[in-house]
Amino acid sequence: MVYVRDWNQEKNNIHGGIQISMKKSSRKTVLALMFILAGVGFLIMKSISDTGVYYQTVAEVLTDASLPRQRGVRISGNVVDGTISYDQQNLLLTFAVRDMVDENKTMLVRYNGVKPDAFKEDVEVILEGRYEESANTFHAETLLAKCPSKYESEMEEEKE
Amino acid sequence: MNMVTFGTLSQSAAFVAGLLAMVLLLTGMMRNDLRFIEAGRRVLIGVAVFTSMAAFALAWLFMNDNFQVEYVASYSDRALPLFYKATAFWAGQKGSLLFWAWVLSLYIALVAWNTRKETRMKNTPYIYLILAGTVSFFLLLLTTISSPFALLSFTPRDGQGLNPMLQNPGMIFHPPTLFLGYIGFTIPFAYAIAALISGRLDPDWLKKTRRWNILSWIFLTIGIILGGQWAYVELGWGGFWAWDPVENASFIPWLVSTAFIHTAIIQERRNIMKVWNMSLIALTFLTCIFGTYLVRSGILQSVHDFGATGLGGYFLVFMVVVALGSIILIAESYSHLRTRHSLESLLSRESTFLFNNVILLAIAFSTLFGTVFPLISEMVTGNKLSVGEPFFNQVNTPLFLLLLLITGLCPLISWRKASPDNLKKNFMLPFGLALVGGSTLAALGIREFYPLTAFTLAIFVSATILLEFIGGARARKKLTGEGLIVAFPRVIWKLRRRYGGYIVHFGVVLMVVGITGSTAFKQEKEATLEKGQSMDIGNYQLTYNDFTTFQDRNRTVYAATLGVVKNGKPAGDVMTERRYYINADQPTTEVSLRVTPLEDLYLTMPMIGKNHEITIRAAVNPLLFWGWIGSGLMVLGAVMAIIPAGTRRRST
Numbered sequence: 001m002v003y004v005r006d007w008n009q010e011k012n013n014i015h016g017g018i019q020i021s022m023k024k025s026s027r028k029t030v031l032a033l034m035f036i037l038a039g040v041g042f043l044i045m046k047s048i049s050d051t052g053v054y055y056q057t058v059a060e061v062l063t064d065a066s067l068p069r070q071r072g073v074r075i076s077g078n079v080v081d082g083t084i085s086y087d088q089q090n091l092l093l094t095f096a097v098r099d100m101v102d103e104n105k106t107m108l109v110r111y112n113g114v115k116p117d118a119f120k121e122d123v124e125v126i127l128e129g130r131y132e133e134s135a136n137t138f139h140a141e142t143l144l145a146k147c148p149s150k151y152e153s154e155m156e157e158e159k160e
Numbered sequence: 161m162n163m164v165t166f167g168t169l170s171q172s173a174a175f176v177a178g179l180l181a182m183v184l185l186l187t188g189m190m191r192n193d194l195r196f197i198e199a200g201r202r203v204l205i206g207v208a209v210f211t212s213m214a215a216f217a218l219a220w221l222f223m224n225d226n227f228q229v230e231y232v233a234s235y236s237d238r239a240l241p242l243f244y245k246a247t248a249f250w251a252g253q254k255g256s257l258l259f260w261a262w263v264l265s266l267y268i269a270l271v272a273w274n275t276r277k278e279t280r281m282k283n284t285p286y287i288y289l290i291l292a293g294t295v296s297f298f299l300l301l302l303t304t305i306s307s308p309f310a311l312l313s314f315t316p317r318d319g320q321g322l323n324p325m326l327q328n329p330g331m332i333f334h335p336p337t338l339f340l341g342y343i344g345f346t347i348p349f350a351y352a353i354a355a356l357i358s359g360r361l362d363p364d365w366l367k368k369t370r371r372w373n374i375l376s377w378i379f380l381t382i383g384i385i386l387g388g389q390w391a392y393v394e395l396g397w398g399g400f401w402a403w404d405p406v407e408n409a410s411f412i413p414w415l416v417s418t419a420f421i422h423t424a425i426i427q428e429r430r431n432i433m434k435v436w437n438m439s440l441i442a443l444t445f446l447t448c449i450f451g452t453y454l455v456r457s458g459i460l461q462s463v464h465d466f467g468a469t470g471l472g473g474y475f476l477v478f479m480v481v482v483a484l485g486s487i488i489l490i491a492e493s494y495s496h497l498r499t500r501h502s503l504e505s506l507l508s509r510e511s512t513f514l515f516n517n518v519i520l521l522a523i524a525f526s527t528l529f530g531t532v533f534p535l536i537s538e539m540v541t542g543n544k545l546s547v548g549e550p551f552f553n554q555v556n557t558p559l560f561l562l563l564l565l566i567t568g569l570c571p572l573i574s575w576r577k578a579s580p581d582n583l584k585k586n587f588m589l590p591f592g593l594a595l596v597g598g599s600t601l602a603a604l605g606i607r608e609f610y611p612l613t614a615f616t617l618a619i620f621v622s623a624t625i626l627l628e629f630i631g632g633a634r635a636r637k638k639l640t641g642e643g644l645i646v647a648f649p650r651v652i653w654k655l656r657r658r659y660g661g662y663i664v665h666f667g668v669v670l671m672v673v674g675i676t677g678s679t680a681f682k683q684e685k686e687a688t689l690e691k692g693q694s695m696d697i698g699n700y701q702l703t704y705n706d707f708t709t710f711q712d713r714n715r716t717v718y719a720a721t722l723g724v725v726k727n728g729k730p731a732g733d734v735m736t737e738r739r740y741y742i743n744a745d746q747p748t749t750e751v752s753l754r755v756t757p758l759e760d761l762y763l764t765m766p767m768i769g770k771n772h773e774i775t776i777r778a779a780v781n782p783l784l785f786w787g788w789i790g791s792g793l794m795v796l797g798a799v800m801a802i803i804p805a806g807t808r809r810r811s812t
Contacts, residue, residue, distance in 0.1 A: 028506045029511055033518055037522070040522040043555050043559075047554040048551065053547075088767060088773065091775065113686065114766040115766065117749065
């Protein structure tokens with residue numbers, strides 16, 4: 001019923017005298033839109049400060065004391081050969097990771113979870129978690145091993 | 161002539177034809193000579209013939225294991241099943257670029273054919289010119305720096321094979337459907353720009369491209385869904401969406417085009433929001449190109465980008481040209497595009513469309529912002545501050561819920577200006593149902609804010625949609641005297657454009673239910689089991705019963721069988737596998753999935769110990785089933801909306 005009425009209403013109103021009230025309501029619309037946009041802007045800013053993590057190298061984490069330690073950090077580095085140990089029963093993975101440039105800078109990593117398929121010696125890993133300075137240990141909450149195969153950039157490197 | 165030469169020549173010929181078409185069209189426009197325009201139109205169809213020949217050549221090379229071709233050697237090997245050999249076509253950067261050019265040229269040929277009687281019209285030559293320019297750009301990349309027919313200096317004995325993770329039916333159709341969508345938006349974009357240049361600013365371009373828009377949207381939707389499904393059944397981390405840069409690259413144009421499809425309706429009905437629509441279609445096209453740019457430039461790290469390919473710069477230039485061109489053209493015609501009558505009331509259906517647009521664009525913006533944020537942050541502050549999944553969830557969840565609310569409000573509010581009576585009458589029932597449903601859920605123990613809101617809104621929107629269907633059937637019953645049961649399907653079919661839209665919305669509601677259920681109420685557990693041991697998750701008890709090893713085609717498979725007991729009753733066995741492909745240096749995990757309408761039981765086996773003790777990662781994902789059903793309905797509804805009307809056409 002409403003449906004039929006809608007169409008008729010529109011036909012009758014096409015040249016209707018609503019011009020005067022128009023400005024006021026479009027101002028209201030603009031106001032509502034600005035309100036929404038401000039809300040979205042606020043939401044974005046707040047979410048960045050809530051969830052943003054710093055991307056750092058191993059060396060930076062080790063040397064930069066000013067780093068906010070209480071906050072999550074994402075680091076990338078290479079797994080050091082011969083340091084991997086995995087307790088399958090308790091799903092505890094420990095290994096050492098070294099800086100990708102400065103090979104002397106290393107720290108221990110503890111990760112509780114399943115060892116990723118691509119994880120092995122010398123592979124590049126991306127870790128997210130917290131660094132405990134006193135134990136020189138990084139407590140990783142997420143562990144990503146970069147899959148080294150089947151990507152074209154690698155092919156390009158091989159050719160060179 | 162061998163196939164490599166044939167392919168190379170074909171794509172070069174296509175490029176030359178594209179340029180020739182541009183020259184002919186420009187000459188025709190300058191001399192005001194229709195014969196040149198007509199010639200240009202025919203050459204455009206010729207481009208499609210040449211790209212088809214090139215595409216045939218590449219497919220042939222894959223089928224015949226010609227490993228001297230670098231692209232074939234990189235993505236195929238002898239052991240690869242025939243089906244995957246054919247589809248390895250678009251597994252990499254160069255082939256997918258050829259695929260892109262091929263599909264675009266086919267689309268263009270279709271447009272050129274359909275408009276064969278319209279060459280006289282003022283805007284048609286411009287449409288051709290823009291299309292010719294776009295396809296030539298892709299052909300330029302193919303012929304100069306990214307040819308899939310490039311040869312190695314030697315012929316390897318075997319190829320490197322296709323990434324095992326891509327050997328999955330969902331993954332095979334995910335890229336091409338996404339591409340069909342991306343590419344499809346080129347056509348409405350060309351129509352819009354042609355309308356701007358030629359000064360034909362009436363909604364004609366919108367009417368003519370409506371099917372292109374919705375069809376492209378359908379392909380984009382299918383592509384994204386297939387991607388999510390592939391991630392779910394293949395990647396083994398238990399989810400379907402990770403806000404990965406490349407996922408976002410497909411999601412952003414989807415959001416913008418969804419916004420565009422909505423306000424296009426407003427312009428068709430009311431002839432307002434012209435500037436807005438012009439801007440939106442340009443933005444849709446731009447974000448489609450940006451999507452491919454993101455994948456090919458290597459500027460962001462992602463699980464499935466192509467690495468740095470040297471193509472980024474070209475795409476960047478192309479995007480800048482498109483963006484600047486669109487902005488200048490829209491600005492120039494701004495005074496003509498401005499509409500005398502704008503929105504009349506904050507409480508009108510038109511304004512709900514506007515708010516829907518703003519929210520969709522806000523989600524698109526926040527997604528884009530989060531995706532490129534690491535780059536911005538490094539440029540501005542020198543710190544690499546990056547955001548991930550939590551950011552996107554935190555920002556977009558409230559926005560999505562707001563969008564859902566608007567979806568429900570929209571049909572309740574009448575066009576132009578809603579009266580309080582109208583509101584009160586229409587709101588009562590859906591509002592009441594949502595209230596009852598929401599309190600019931602709260603009483604059942606769902607008390608967290610977001611899930612409770614999402615489910616309550618889902619009830620609200622479903623109720624409004626149901627009311628629309630019933631109301632329509634009643635109106636028809638009154639009009640024709642048919643029984644309700646007859647009137648119901650008839651009115652839906654008759655007004656399928658409108659009801660198709662509502663079916664899409666109902667699909668969205670089901671997706672919200674599926675996504676909310678499977679994220680907010682997900683249960684996960686990891687455990688290492690020896691034979692005979694069991695683990696509990698949710699209502700399930702899983703017992704490790706058996707371990708087997710076997711050879712299967714191009715892989716070795718290690719499989720564990722687990723007995724499932726649900727709520728104390730035996731519920732059959734499930735098998736989960738690890739596969740070692742001959743050509744890959746790392747194993748892949750094969751997900752075992754047990755789907756019921758209420759919940760999915762999701763198992764992977766990430767590790768096998770020396771004595772066949774297995775690590776099992778188990779998850780229970782409630783209601784996800786409805787998400788997939790919902791995505792199917794979204795596609796179905798949209799398809800319904802573009803089925804051409806029969807003899808009598810009613811615009812709704």
